[in-house]
Amino acid sequence: NAGVMQNPRHLVRRRGQEARLRCSPMKGHSHVYWYRQLPEEGLKFMVYLQKENIIDESGMPKERFSAEFPKEGPSILRIQQVVRGDSAAYFCASGDTYEQYFGPGTRLTVT
């Protein structure tokens, strides 16, 4: 019973590079949520996607961040031209309003 899968688990990027984080939801789930956890903070909602559709991106920074969930393949969270402040743990979840299952997270470090 595979849960939510995320990769890579750890990602190191230099300032100005691009980061791509991948998330595969649990089998049978078609909704994906991305959250970000900054140091000493709780998780903050970023974006909610269904297959081929962004439902709510109210928590996404206006620039450099984008997300997609194609018909085939995992959901991708893309951060262009990373800066030190993007260093955080990024969690993906699948499920619905009443139950969300979380992946192990990707820890992004920007040097």
Place this chain on the structure above:
Amino acid sequence: AQSVSQHNHHVILSEAASLELGCNYSYGGTVNLFWYVQYPGQHLQLLLKYFSGDPLVKGIKGFEAEFIKSKFSFNLRKPSVQWSDTAEYFCAGNSNSGYALNFGKGTSLLVTP
């Protein structure tokens, strides 16, 4: 604004001590409340959840939480902690009309032998 707050950021207990972690919420209307646990090196796991009905909710591993509407609280309790309960605990909430979870900042629990 809808939010969830946790009072204690770091808690240290001896094994067999009782645990209570505070959580308060600020929501208008119906609220769904959750407690998640993150063991070292592992992903977030759902401990328990409250939607409606009996305000005393029992979860996995001997944890329980009580929804007290008059106090806007959803505190997590366990009568006797074990060393294996050492973890980060997060309270979270959303509304029936929403899906995005609002998380507290988390409480780091260390249980000493």
